[in-house]
Amino acid sequence: MEWAESATRSVHATWAVTFVSFLFLVLKLGVRYRVTRSLGWDDFFVVASWIVTLPLALVINFQAAHGMGHHSKELSTEDLSAQTRWFWASIWVYLLALGLSKMSILLQYHRIFVGKRTVLTIKLTFAFIVMWTTQAVLVSILQCVPVESFWDRSMKGKCINAVASYYANASLNILTDFIIIGLPIPVLNQLHISSGQRFGLAFAFAIGGAGCIISLVRLSTVANALKKGDPGYANSEPSMWSAIEVSVCIICACLPSLRPLLVRLMAAVGITSSRDATSHPSHIRSRIAQRNWGNSAGVDRLGSGKDMVDIDELELQDSKDQRIKIDTTVEVTSTMESSRQSRKSEGGESNDALVPDGRWYQAQVSNGR
Template sequence: MAEGPTSWLQNLGIAIEVFCPVFALVVVILRLYIRFDTKNLGWDDAFICAALALTIGLSVSSIICMKELFIGIHYWEIPQPANPGNGMLWVFITGIIYSPILALAKQSVLIFILRFSGIKNLVRNVVWYTGIVNISLTIATFLAIIFQCTPVEAFWNTSVSGQCINEFALAITSGTLTVLTDIIVIGLPFYIILGLKIDMKKKKGLMGVFALGIIVTLVSIVRLYFVALSFIIVTPDKTFSLGFCVAQIECSLAITTASAPALWPLIRRWLLHHKTTRNEVFYNREYNISHLGRVRASDCPFTRGGCCEPDGQRAQTDGGLLIGPSMHNPDDDWTKSLRLFCVTSPVTNMTDGDSRQKTMVDDG
């Protein structure tokens, strides 16, 4: 790695390259924790782990690029003569690492959508076609980046004569297609959630979780702007910019937002745990012992067995005790779909004598 001057801007860029993948790593660890805990691991988790591994590699290669090409340094502070050959090699490597990350994150979301039960065949087909297009574009972009110059070495070695395709056209085309597939992947969950038979409050909550993907699309547009700017701008001080780091922000956000729906059970568990310390309604259901020593029915109001249900109506036991929502059909497709977002826990079986108790029992 080249030794040379440094600056506050370059140090900030390096901090971004370190912080973003670390944050994404924490999110994925939490995702895997709740998936192991609920015995709900799937291929969507495998794809997100692959995206995370590449994002960590992107961080390493990007930091090397910043040092080799003096990114974040004013041009008059760059030692002369400057040889960009090694830096361009790392730009080439960085491009190869970057190209599949967003596609892997989107594929994870698409697989997650396919795990919904009861979605319409039309929607299922759209998900499959989108996944095929997503993978095809990724393979095409990956190969185009590798073989954009003939011979390949001509990309970073100026002493080798060769021909290269229009880099500007490649960057803008691939970036635009990325944004378009982002929009499709974001829109599909909205269409599905609108068809769920749940109250509007839960529906808005789920839509809000999936809507986080819009942030990634906005960052992708910003990255596309900086890419175009790097080809158009004529100032000699092109290196004094952090536009290079936007790719890392984009990839880490993609992993984070793609994991948000899978984290819903964990978030819900935390919220319910916090709420149980404040709301006495949690302790007048069927009888399980709470962490405060009280006997309660379940993990939350309007639940059965700790999992949210499609309607908000309360049901009564044969003894008249309110135990949670009624369900017209607990095995319908929409109920099964909702359980992707819920933390289920078996309810302890009670005897007839126990089920008719209506007192609240405190420790001691």
């Protein structure tokens, strides 16, 4: 049958954002392998999330092919049953893909941050999201017993309150979004860095705010669809925003790992940070750019806590067993002017005493944080 205009728009948007998220995923994996020659658990989870996103795009496509966007009374029994069956699949596939992408972000946080309170919060949040995702997927699959009664109206079955389930999942989804956004903030607030550098880090870690906005938009479209009482007719927009939300979450999981690529691209076109441009000669800046490319997490160095540490002196390490580490180099200079002290001896001869030359002392202090 002919596709509804809203369904066509939903399918096009779904495949577009799925493709964009794939590009970010390829870049993330490429940079990670280029830097560390290995992949972490966060990489595997974001790959799993994107793989699950493909069935989500397909089931939205199948819904459109079976009349999504048309009123139920306009559809044949076969089309209505098929559309409802694919709608059932889209619910739990969406929840699974979303949960995996959030787990990937938290695993990335766990790899980077080492503060005891931060790590504990990350672990608790991860455990909560694992439990929430598991129950949400199972409840969505088994919301009707037998399962076939969800789309086959000729079968008698018992179903849960679907509206209450949708709102509960959406609320917990938004709550976890805000928790994930807030986790890096205490760490970033302790860094003694420029506003531009702080903004860049905040953007990389907290761009999940876009996911919160999309979650709220999706919730409003779901509420609107439920009010209309014809889910198949009104499901085009919720389906589209579900796909957008998952893809944006995948992009958020990829962004922090892409800073080495961005630094290298900026260096290639002659754009450097104000500090590098003013405090290093050109040949030193070239080595800085090379170092930034080899820096595993993409943030070359930061400052933190009580000690003023330069942006070049804190490194977000991506390699195994290395996380945020502060390397502070302290130079202690002992300078004494060489002077001659003339003292008259009893015999009237001068006796010269030379004060020892100053020496340079350098201490390398490494503080794990």
